[in-house]
Amino acid sequence: MPDLIVVENLTKTYGNTTAVDHISFDIPAGIVFGLLGPNGAGKTTTVEMLEGIKQPDAGTILYKGKALGKTFKREAGIMFQHTTLQDYITVREALQLFADLYPKQASVEELIEDCALGDFLDQNTHKLSGGQLQRVLLAIALVNDPEIVFLDEPTTGLDPQARRNFWNLVERIKAKGKTVVLTTHYMDEAKVLCDHLLFMDHGQIIAQGSPSELLANQFSDVIIQIPGTDLKVDQLPDSLDAQLHDDVIEIKTASVNQALEALMTEGIDLQRMNIRSHNLDDLFLELTGHELRS
């Protein structure tokens, strides 16, 4: 797949702080590209430079082989993390206002249908709920029928149902062949939506690849979980790598059979045992060395 965006040596500093430190990566067309990292990692600065909102201090960003310019503005759709719309205009009017700013326009009726805006179309934008506003902002990001859509932490603050509804919308955008750049704090969201992940910390790229590739490269073991109320860590055989996390004993092992055998030999009750593979939360912890912070 051809690269829609090519980033080379991108750098941005604020005073003495280097927010983004000479990073290079490509975004192929037609995928959902996830940009992940803890707060202060530099991902928002990076994405705002990609969006053309901030100017880099050094490095280049090419869209379809050319520097960001008028073509990019016409063909990109952006949903910012913290934006509101003008007060006292209705959802329909907001859509029309933004549509009028672009030469190419998506069908407003289709957007209303796709983003499920029908129930509050004539409501003032400042009276919308969080989930409704996010859907309107997404619709506005799609109003120019963009080739690339930026979604900056789109589901932060939404309830679980609203988040899942939003994921469905992103899946639909992807199905239409559009490229999506997504920043998120939620690893489950990244797992469901993203084809390619790029982890950042301290302004640098610390890992990138597809979710399955990254997990396979980083982890070869699985985790056996036993409730901490059932026994204590020091009752376990020394041969096992066991640790207590939030009242759950976690045993990391490359061989489930051998571990289970050792546990059964000790006569440990495995009735409430759970076996899971590593997930993106584990990967995040492993890569950044700290818990997810929102």
Add this chain to the structure above:
Amino acid sequence: MFKHFLAVLTARNKEFTRDRSSLAWNILFPFLLVVGLSLAFSNDKRDRFKIGVYPAQHQLQAEFLELDYIRYIEIDDLEDATVKVSKHQLDMLLDLSGSKYYVNDSAPNGYVLEQILVNSPGMNLSKTQVSGDDVRYVDWALPGILGMNLMFSCLFGVGYVIVRYRKNGVLKRLKATPLSAFSFLSAQVASRLLLSISVTMIIYIGTKLFLNTTMNGSHVLLLLVFILGALSLISLSLLMSTRTSSEELAGGLLNLMVWPMMVLSGVWFSLEGAHPMLQKLSLIFPLTHVTSAARAIMIDSAGFLQILPNLLVLAVSTVVLLVLAAWFFKWE
């Protein structure tokens, strides 16, 4: 480009007209102010005597020229000052070089001062009678109140809104579209211009109907003054809003502009007799030029040439402020 301008203009107009409380306040406040003033000053009495003294530099020493409760105003232009006597803006005018005094035959204050004058030693002046009707305070104040309302509407209605847009991310969102800063800013200017002129017209018609306020000059010329005044004030507000993203700071800066203009632009009282430095300082404020040009048209039936200096100041300040605002403007 024009399509972008029109889209933003329409949205801004809808936003304002649907904010009922704000709209009502914009129309009601100045109207109530005028009604209140007309009631407060319904007896049309001034509580202070004003005597013009010509020439400004004279050697005469007399008791009459040092009385308490009288404001002595130095006069440079005798002809202009006699007009003021006819309009009751001066209670008496002393022409010491021509040994004459002027009083208005229908001015009670003039009569009182005349009685004191003729009994004062060292004041052997001959009488020249001037006639003319008094200008009601409400008629005198109305041009200033219309100008003041224009000032509030333009300064707060543009600058504050842009700062709020910047703070809550609306500007950032618009920046990501092909909309140019020029289209955005000109739509804001046009929207506020339309609104402030419409509101000014409503207040003007309202006061005319209910208070039968005076209008001796050209309506077209008055409209021109208000349009240029609005543009100049909007540009000033735009300049203030080019970088600020704090509503508190914007409020402070706007008040910093509003209050000197309220006090020093001749809205409530004439600056004649004020310190010359203060009078010169007042000339930097757009509101001074709006007020004095509107007053000249409405009361003195001034023509285009007479208010040309005011119009020029407003036009030049608009261009300079707009260029500076466009130069400094940042979306974020």
